[in-house]
Amino acid sequence: MSTLETTVSMIQRCTEDELQVVQQVIRQFFRNRESQTVTKSQFLGELEISRKQHQNGQCQEAGEASWREI
Numbered sequence: 001m002s003t004l005e006t007t008v009s010m011i012q013r014c015t016e017d018e019l020q021v022v023q024q025v026i027r028q029f030f031r032n033r034e035s036q037t038v039t040k041s042q043f044l045g046e047l048e049i050s051r052k053q054h055q056n057g058q059c060q061e062a063g064e065a066s067w068r069e070i
Contacts, residue, residue: 001009014022038046053059 011019011022
């Protein structure tokens, strides 16, 4: 399953309240990064860090993480 298909599938399963939380998280992400320009190299570096954290179990399910932020 592609990333897009996975994302669409997750969104389709969300309740209206959960979608509101997702939108808030996305807005906050972009507000925090507005002033920063990230090069392709930096982006790929951050992605590699994320992959390693995931492999090491240093991650949370998105639903758990977003509800803890409320």
